[in-house]
Amino acid sequence: MSTSAAPTLFESIPAIRRLSALAALSPSAVARLRAASAAPRTMRQRREFVTEGEPVHEARIVLSGWACHTHVLRDGRRQVLDFLLPGDLLGVCAQSNPVASASIFAVTEVVTCPAPLPRADDGGLAESYAVSAATSEHYLLRQVTRLGRLNAYERMVDWLMEIHERLALAGLADGGQFSMPLTQELIADTLGLTSVHVNRTLQALRSDGLLTLRSGQVLLPDLCRLEGLIENRPVRVTG
Amino acid sequence: MSTSAAPTLFESIPAIRRLSALAALSPSAVARLRAASAAPRTMRQRREFVTEGEPVHEARIVLSGWACHTHVLRDGRRQVLDFLLPGDLLGVCAQSNPVASASIFAVTEVVTCPAPLPRADDGGLAESYAVSAATSEHYLLRQVTRLGRLNAYERMVDWLMEIHERLALAGLADGGQFSMPLTQELIADTLGLTSVHVNRTLQALRSDGLLTLRSGQVLLPDLCRLEGLIENRPVRVTG
DNA sequence: CGTTCCTTTGAACATAGTCAATAAACGTGG
DNA sequence: CCACGTTTATTGACTATGTTCAAAGGAACG
Numbered sequence: 452m453s454t455s456a457a458p459t460l461f462e463s464i465p466a467i468r469r470l471s472a473l474a475a476l477s478p479s480a481v482a483r484l485r486a487a488s489a490a491p492r493t494m495r496q497r498r499e500f501v502t503e504g505e506p507v508h509e510a511r512i513v514l515s516g517w518a519c520h521t522h523v524l525r526d527g528r529r530q531v532l533d534f535l536l537p538g539d540l541l542g543v544c545a546q547s548n549p550v551a552s553a554s555i556f557a558v559t560e561v562v563t564c565p566a567p568l569p570r571a572d573d574g575g576l577a578e579s580y581a582v583s584a585a586t587s588e589h590y591l592l593r594q595v596t597r598l599g600r601l602n603a604y605e606r607m608v609d610w611l612m613e614i615h616e617r618l619a620l621a622g623l624a625d626g627g628q629f630s631m632p633l634t635q636e637l638i639a640d641t642l643g644l645t646s647v648h649v650n651r652t653l654q655a656l657r658s659d660g661l662l663t664l665r666s667g668q669v670l671l672p673d674l675c676r677l678e679g680l681i682e683n684r685p686v687r688v689t690g
Numbered sequence: 691m692s693t694s695a696a697p698t699l700f701e702s703i704p705a706i707r708r709l710s711a712l713a714a715l716s717p718s719a720v721a722r723l724r725a726a727s728a729a730p731r732t733m734r735q736r737r738e739f740v741t742e743g744e745p746v747h748e749a750r751i752v753l754s755g756w757a758c759h760t761h762v763l764r765d766g767r768r769q770v771l772d773f774l775l776p777g778d779l780l781g782v783c784a785q786s787n788p789v790a791s792a793s794i795f796a797v798t799e800v801v802t803c804p805a806p807l808p809r810a811d812d813g814g815l816a817e818s819y820a821v822s823a824a825t826s827e828h829y830l831l832r833q834v835t836r837l838g839r840l841n842a843y844e845r846m847v848d849w850l851m852e853i854h855e856r857l858a859l860a861g862l863a864d865g866g867q868f869s870m871p872l873t874q875e876l877i878a879d880t881l882g883l884t885s886v887h888v889n890r891t892l893q894a895l896r897s898d899g900l901l902t903l904r905s906g907q908v909l910l911p912d913l914c915r916l917e918g919l920i921e922n923r924p925v926r927v928t929g
Numbered sequence: 930c931g932t933t934c935c936t937t938t939g940a941a942c943a944t945a946g947t948c949a950a951t952a953a954a955c956g957t958g959g
Numbered sequence: 960c961c962a963c964g965t966t967t968a969t970t971g972a973c974t975a976t977g978t979t980c981a982a983a984g985g986a987a988c989g
Contacts, residue, residue, distance in 0.1 A: 520831070522831065522834075522835045524835070524839060524921055525921060528839045529839070530834060530835040530838040530839045532831050532834050532835070544820070544824065545816075545819075545820035545823065545824075546817060546820040546821055546824055547817055547820075549824065552824065552827055552828050552831060553831055577784075578785060578786055580784075581783070581784035581785040581786075582785055584784065585783065585784075585785060585788065585791065588791055588827075588830075589791050591827075591830055591831070591834065592759070592761065592771050592791060592792055592830070594834055595761075595769060595771050595830065595833055595834055595837060596761045596763070596769040596771070598834060598837035598838045598882060599769040599837045599879075599880075599881075599882030600763060600767045600768070600769045600882060602944070602945090603944075603945070634966085634967060634968090635967075635968065635969095636967080640838075641838075642838075643837060643838030643839060644945075644946090645945075645946055645947080646967085646968085647945090647946075647947080647948095647968095647969085647970090648944090648945055648946070650968065650969060650970090651945090651969090651970090653968095654969085666954085682763055682764060841976070841977090842976075842977070873934085873935065873936090874935075874936070874937095875935080883977075883978090884977075884978055884979080885935090885936085886936095886937085886938090886977090886978075886979080886980095887976090887977055887978070889936065889937060889938090890937090890938090890977090893937085905986085905987095
């Protein structure tokens with residue numbers, strides 16, 4: 452209980468910063484997260500490290516890097532279902548013999564650590580996991596609407612805003628600036644487009660003064676205008 | 691414990707039939723479900739009975755009727771996120787103050803009852819709920835791939851197969867036959883198309899001998915051929 | 930039996946995809 | 960640090976899938 456607990460705002464580990472932002476964590480919960488992060492595992496980039504249908508062993512937390520849930524069709528078409536960013540959980544299941552609901556692909560090198568099992572004395576940890584799960588579901592629903600009802604330009608704006616918002620929670624984005632280590636082809640597989648059309652859509656955003664993108668660094672210079680373009684959907688999963 | 695428990699296969703209440711199919715339920719679990727179903731609540735058709743962002747009070751089970759999660763954009767565009775069919779759960783949340791992640795719209799008249807809280811002695815009930823949740827997530831992921839990477843014809847086939855499979859679990863479909871009380875406009879909002887294009891896609895399926903659809907009654911006369919058209923994705927959420 | 934909602938059809942149009950070629954960026958070994 | 964091979968980004972011309980608009984035909988329902 453007498454763990455040295457730095458205030459949330461100065462938390463230096465992005466994953467812990469995110470989980471603290473989702474629900475107030477007691478010092479002991481933060482201490483257990485710190486301890487868990489001392490036993491990291493690294494996944495090589497461009498590798499699938501979880502395969503759809505395989506048994507799931509333990510819940511883990513992303514500490515750094517970008518991963519994504521993907522589904523690949525027989526003919527090679529690929530859909531990125533959602534992204535896993537620092538502080539996101541994977542392999543959380545309530546059933547007895549869970550299997551992975553989708554494959555997970557490491558876009559960059561990805562570092563994970565075990566997710567401490569919530570205990571009675573872990574003020575807020577279980578709540579943080581629950582809010583994290585609800586948030587993931589929210590993003591998944593948003594992805595459905597994005598693909599079903601928005602055009603290419605709107606999809607790109609909506610998705611960039613979502614990524615910005617998510618990275619900001621972990622302290623990895625601020626003022627519309629963040630790094631995004633994705634190829635246009637991966638973005639295409641996320642937004643249900645072709646890479647050629649993603650390229651043209653990015654150009655349109657640039658010429659509208661809404662985006663700067665150079666060597667994986669994104670700058671959204673006019674967040675207000677972007678917000679005006681999309682549905683105002685703040686992530687609020689608790690009452 | 692000595693409840694009169696008919697074998698699962700002859701279970702007459704579709705919702706209980708589905709939950710029994712997801713995980714083996716003890717007689718006492720079935721008894722509690724039966725008891726809960728004796729306190730039904732009816733939602734009028736064409737009504738939104740859960741609103742996105744509103745607090746969620748209790749978990750409920752759909753006993754009969756069709757409902758759907760929807761998201762409506764400011765300009766009126768609408769996306770159906772997924773359907774709620776007999777045996778499906780709604781309002782299940784692990785957090786302390788959950789809010790609805792999407793609005794729920796009653797397509798037909800919908801009857802629900804409270805979902806009994808799993809207890810230690812409810813063999814299989816918690817497991818059934820967990821598998822149900824995993825299955826819902828599976829369908830949501832499938833919906834993302836459908837919208838992102840399939841064309842209109844493929845979307846329709848994939849979705850019809852999914853509905854058939856889900857209704858079959860509850861004993862409400864068999865041999866490719868089931869009733870589907872949806873307008874083409876609702877199907878369009880589900881598949882990210884216009885109702886005009888849905889109409890044309892249905893015609894294409896009919897002229898290919900894959901579909902009969904008259905006054906809400908669907909017949910898929912050649913399930914094998916349909917399965918050949920889509921990804922073979924049996925729902926297997928447990929190892 | 931008229932009204933309303935739903936389905937069906939046609940013609941013109943728009944958004945996004947395909948194919949192909951070039952340019953730029955990146956990574957690697959010498 | 961440079962040369963080379965590979966991946967990624969960019970551009971153009973053409974095509975295709977799905978949308979829009981409008982109107983007419985059916986079915987359901989009071």
